[in-house]
Amino acid sequence: MASKAARKAIYLQKLRNHLKDNNKHLVIVSADNLRVSQIQAIRQGLRPHSSVVMGKNSFMRRSLEIHAPSAGKPAFVGAIPHINGKVGLILTDCDPEEVSETVAGYKLQPLDSTRRSNSNRKWGEIEIIILENSRKVNGLK
Incomplete structure (x- = not known):
């Protein structure tokens, strides 16, 4: 088994490779x-045309901060304040509205333990923030 530092380096390399691909849009x-x-x-449904990256927020923030400008995508650095909580990054060439509709179309059910503890909270909602290479497009909820 690889050491902790080696696993972190492998993860950062994978994220850097995703950023260097020809992805025009970032959907959080x-x-x-x-x-x-x-x-x-959701990951399998988006796999043919998009890359879904999930992991430690600090790694995603650091990788975006360091590697997005060198990959020619400086607008992706604007995503850093939105990376908090349990989030995933979807890097895609497709229309971001189409990707957000695809993600929102999945029938989602909450975890049983969280349903009991927070009964007033809505379940299965996915907050989607779309960033183009040039600017922030919109935030959907």
Whole structure:
């Protein structure tokens, strides 16, 4: 098994490679209180045309800060304040509105333990923030 530092280096390299691909748009998806199987289904549905990156927020922030400008995508640095909580980055060449509709179209169910503790909270909502290479497009909820 690789050491902790080696795993971090591998993760940062993967994220750097995703940033260097020809992805024009960055979609930030907040996925609180979702099962791993639901996140996996979304990832598989987007796989042909998009890359879904999930992981430690500090790694995603640091990688965007360091590697986005060198990859020719300086507007992606504007995503850093939105990376908090359980979020995923979707890097895509497709229309970001189409990607957000695809993600929002999944039937999502909450985790059982969270349903009991916060009964007044809405479940299965995904907050979506879309960034183009040039500017922020919109924030949907």
